[in-house]
Amino acid sequence: xxxxxxxxxxxxxxxxxxxxxxxxxxxxxxxxxxxxxxxxxxxxxxxxxxxxxxxxxxxxxxxxxxxxxxxxxxxxxxxxxxxxxxxxxxxxxxxxxxxxxxxxxxxxxxxxxxxxxxxxxxxxxxxxxxxxxxxxxxxxxxxxxxxxxxxxxxxxxxxxxxxxxxxxxxxxxxxxxxxxxxxxxxxxxxxxxxxxxxxxxxxxxxxxxxxxxxxxxxxxxxxxxxxxxxxxxxxxxxxxxxxxxxxxxxxxxxxxxxxxxxxxxxxxxxxxxxxxxxx
Amino acid sequence: xxxxxxxxxxxxxxxxxxxxxxxxxxxxxxxxxxxxxxxxxxxxxxxxxxxxxxxxxxxxxxxxxxxxxxxxxxxxxxxxxxxxxxxxxxxxxxxxxxxxxxxxxxxxxxxxxxxxxxxxxxxxxxxxxxxxxxxxxxxxxxxxxxxxxxxxxxxxxxxxxxxxxxxxxxxxxxxxxxx
Numbered sequence: 001x002x003x004x005x006x007x008x009x010x011x012x013x014x015x016x017x018x019x020x021x022x023x024x025x026x027x028x029x030x031x032x033x034x035x036x037x038x039x040x041x042x043x044x045x046x047x048x049x050x051x052x053x054x055x056x057x058x059x060x061x062x063x064x065x066x067x068x069x070x071x072x073x074x075x076x077x078x079x080x081x082x083x084x085x086x087x088x089x090x091x092x093x094x095x096x097x098x099x100x101x102x103x104x105x106x107x108x109x110x111x112x113x114x115x116x117x118x119x120x121x122x123x124x125x126x127x128x129x130x131x132x133x134x135x136x137x138x139x140x141x142x143x144x145x146x147x148x149x150x151x152x153x154x155x156x157x158x159x160x161x162x163x164x165x166x167x168x169x170x171x172x173x174x175x176x177x178x179x180x181x182x183x184x185x186x187x188x189x190x191x192x193x194x195x196x197x198x199x200x201x202x203x204x205x206x207x208x209x210x211x212x213x214x215x216x217x218x219x220x221x222x223x224x225x226x227x228x229x230x231x232x233x234x235x236x237x238x239x240x241x242x243x244x245x246x247x248x249x250x251x252x253x254x255x256x257x258x259x260x261x262x263x264x265x266x267x268x269x270x271x272x273x274x275x276x277x278x279x
Numbered sequence: 280x281x282x283x284x285x286x287x288x289x290x291x292x293x294x295x296x297x298x299x300x301x302x303x304x305x306x307x308x309x310x311x312x313x314x315x316x317x318x319x320x321x322x323x324x325x326x327x328x329x330x331x332x333x334x335x336x337x338x339x340x341x342x343x344x345x346x347x348x349x350x351x352x353x354x355x356x357x358x359x360x361x362x363x364x365x366x367x368x369x370x371x372x373x374x375x376x377x378x379x380x381x382x383x384x385x386x387x388x389x390x391x392x393x394x395x396x397x398x399x400x401x402x403x404x405x406x407x408x409x410x411x412x413x414x415x416x417x418x419x420x421x422x423x424x425x426x427x428x429x430x431x432x433x434x435x436x437x438x439x440x441x442x443x444x445x446x447x448x449x450x451x452x453x454x455x456x457x458x
Contacts, residue, residue: 037451055359057336138334
């Protein structure tokens with residue numbers, strides 16, 4: 001259009017030139033404003049990410065092995081050992097207190113597992129994980145129960161309390177154990193567990209940092225569901241070496257693995273820490 | 280064609296971008312309000328997505344780790360940084376500052392998310408996408424990859440509108456005359 005007008009009136013009036021200069025200045029100012037906005041926006045995005053990483057880092061709980069419940073073992077004390085330390089076979093169990101498949105496993109296997117423990121055939125290494133809470137933001141039942149199990153482990157009563165919790169597991173979608181009082185009520189079923197010290201341990205989330213560390217360890221393990229059960233490091237649930245696992249085939253598999261090896265001997269302390277096979 | 284475009288550009292109503300194609304007969308006001316609606320809808324989505332992830336760093340990290348795409352050393356920076364990037368995009372879209380850049384970042388995020396979900400789907404990994412908090416492994420029967428991808432594609436359409444036509448009512452861009 002401007003080229004057309006140039007052709008039409010060879011010489012432009014001073015007023016037209018001023019108008020064009022003003023328009024050019026306005027366009028330049030607008031470009032600068034757009035540039036300033038773009039710079040501001042990029043700065044906002046970068047600052048948000050940097051601040052975010054710092055904020056989230058500051059929210060991570062620091063954990064050292066000294067914060068773990070008494071008697072825990074393994075790297076950073078993230079495992080709860082149950083049974084004879086010198087048992088010939090090791091059963092590694094990753095369980096979430098709220099996980100229904102873990103409840104099913106416990107229902108079918110806990111009698112057998114407790115017999116194997118009592119006979120000194122196996123030692124169990126429990127990893128008490130707590131990821132079910134993530135399925136519904138704000139849930140705390142798994143973490144509370146894992147902490148309560150840590151409190152029980154701290155006084156040598158992990159295993160009987162573990163069996164009581166699984167026998168009274170709420171539905172997966174019911175975050176019943178967000179109420180710590182329910183965990184304390186269940187502790188009354190284990191002789192000698194419900195003390196003021198235990199209650200304050202449950203209510204104050206004393207082993208919260210340990211619970212988080214156990215879960216993070218599970219996150220990084222590559223195992224992605226519970227129960228994850230390993231017999232001497234080999235996946236044993238729902239199948240062991242291609243054979244579907246049942247209480248009978250578990251006993252057979254343990255006996256085969258233990259062949260020619262002496263049974264473990266339970267110390268009085270580890271014997272008294274066992275859940276009764278018939279509980 | 281040229282003259283008609285210039286004619287529109289000179290009309291006082293068309294302060295923002297000039298509509299082309301089938302939308303050129305739609306009044307600029309209407310297009311502006313569509314832009315505002317797209318901005319606010321995306322702002323709500325990103326704010327929701329971001330806020331749901333900031334409460335628990337371990338969960339945020341695991342949501343990223345579960346995709347098995349990034350090495351462990353990058354899991355935390357991404358898990359911690361992405362929710363805040365989402366919140367920043369939400370804020371920019373809400374106030375309408377740098378709308379086209381915010382829409383661009385929004386689109387890149389959505390494309391990355393769609394590609395990542397498609398990748399875990401193709402590799403047979405069963406996870407929750409962790410799009411709005413949560414995340415991590417789930418039972419294979421509980422994956423919702425198709426729904427997640429379709430949902431993100433819907434958001435991508437809103438993003439595309441703003442990339443094409445960032446001009447909108449109630450925006451700082453307009454108030455600053457920097458559209």
